[in-house]
Amino acid sequence: MSLEQLSGKTVLVTGAGGLIGSRITSQLRRLGARPISVCRLDAYPPEVYRDRFGINTTEPDFIVGDIAGPELMSEAISGCDYVIHAAALADVAACTRRPLDAIDTNIIGTQRVLDAVAASDQVQRMVFVSSASVYGNGNGTSPEPVHDHVPAQFTEGAAVSPVSVYGNSKVWGEYQTAAVLGGVGTSYAVVRYFSVYGEPQVVKENSHSWVVAWFAMRAALGLPLHLNGGGHQIRDLVHVDDIATGTLYALVAPRAHNETVNIGTGTGTSIWQVAELVRAHYPDTQLVETPMPPGDPEGGYASVERMEELLGWRPTTSIEEGVARYVAWLRANPSAIPEWMPRAAAA
Template identity: 65%
Template sequence: MQATHDDLTAELCGRTVLVTGGGGLIGSRIAAHLREVGARPVSLCRLDAYPLSAYRLLFGVDEDDADFAVGDVTDAKLVRRLVADCDYVIHAAALADVAACTRHPMNAITTNVIGTQTVLDAVAACERVRRFCYVSSASVYGNGNRDERPACAETRSMRQLLEAVYGHMPPCFGESAVLQPLSVYANTKLWGEFQTALHLAQVGTSYAIVRYFSVYGDPQTVKRGSHSWVVAWFAARAALGLPLHLNGGGHQVRDLIHVDDVAAGTVRALVAPRAHNETVNLGTGHATTIRQVAEQVQQHYPRTQFMETPMPPGDPQGGYAAIGRMRHLLDWQPAITVEEGIARYTAWLQRTPQAIPDWLRQTAPA
């Protein structure tokens, strides 16, 4: 059930779409996907998470492009001007690093709460906008509710298989689950979900909320002091001959979804009729432990060693996505397996060794 360019083009061809956070990994890939289906993406981004050269090299950003605005989502005048000329809005801008949000909660509140409200105000005031898509996160589920775990396994044999592989039944997160955020970042994303529904329902503007699971894929690169982006971290460390840190033993479960798939799913949520005023997971429906990710990376770097390290604050045990609702609402599902995605990433890193930051290189053995 893959969305084709034809059915997307029918609505998006010739339309203008604002993508906040359009200079980052996900935002730039969403913008590229929009161009493929005939839309005109307009991007807004601060371009301050990486050196400017990295944005150009890794994400193909041209800050001099007339359709690229360098600025902040808290700048109400700028946001109103950009939204006024758009048919659709995808709000992907966020301080998305869990560790950074924990260290600097006021920064998280400024970008993820005040910034979101600024965008919502502009959208609510613009009659031209056909739908607003809010990018949320599976982190709103926290560690899940044990009583809800068996519901997502389709058969008894599947439940038995999961228990045999993981030693327990990993949480399967459905959109109607009790939400139990465990971090500052998750709190801000949950606020954005409720505020989107509250604010836009008052003016009758269509919206869709997408909950991203663990997004990975080239050209994702690591940030100092972060424990997010496990595939990028493990591949970069393995390439340098550094051990892979398994926080808490690496037993946390993630649903890894490739950035190409998450971009396609987000664009699909922007136009799918059944996604009107709905919340939908964007995941694969497959559970992968952090240790399994390390083992997959080790296949491409056979000399890689593992090191068990303490669990950082705000790092959930995690789970995987229930995707029945996604299939129904979007008439779509991801196509890239974890094995394929990790192979793509390690191949890209071998072709692009300069993507490994100097500060990480300095920690490598001589």
């Protein structure tokens, strides 16, 4: 199986203005496909989208709009062969603070996308982007569940047990995708992303997601790295290039039809280990233990057997290489550090 079969195809990508969506559309263009991009572009200042993610809103195939609107998706999907639904309020802390916003985007918006796909007679498959957050703390997902900092291995067939608003919304999206598209016979695949990182990821204020970017930016400013709960949480960190590639394999792999697949490395890394990897590049950085924020799971790592079997693929970027790449990018682009970060630290 080759991604080259996407050449000449039209692919609708929701959430195309973000880190992951912009990477997916870039890969699609390199493959000779035509991506149709949809995004609200309200999560960052305009210069972040333009300078960091390479978004050009004057392109005719880039649609600035809200997927939760009643007409947008049915109009955008016309003529599309595939759909990747990546749009979401994806910040765990933001979903916890603003659950109605999470419902609007992650539930109402997803239903609009599903209705449009179900009504299309051209779409060959939709990929619904889910998250490892559906596993919560791993209760019942592993023969060795989390206790005394023993990480869980998350397997697709295990029961889900989310501990956050964001995780709850993704569980709903998974079941609703199966119900709506399964009901009309349209092929779908669900991909559960583990912890995505990589250049040019830019952190958001009042968030505790995206630990590599947070730690690298704080270290570059000479600020201490905060280890929430001591930094024992486990994350399966997947570089955004691998995330984009895995998503495209899920879009075309015959065996991914109506399947749920982890997109992870199969290796768990603790938050403390991430801090040490960053500190190797900034040796004077201090580590400070801080309280655990609400909705932050203990975490674990992906079981990748199904991914390798169904997609015939696995990630290639190690966490050591990925952190080094991010630090090198940040040193070359120091202006990427948001202006609010040093001000917030001083306050």
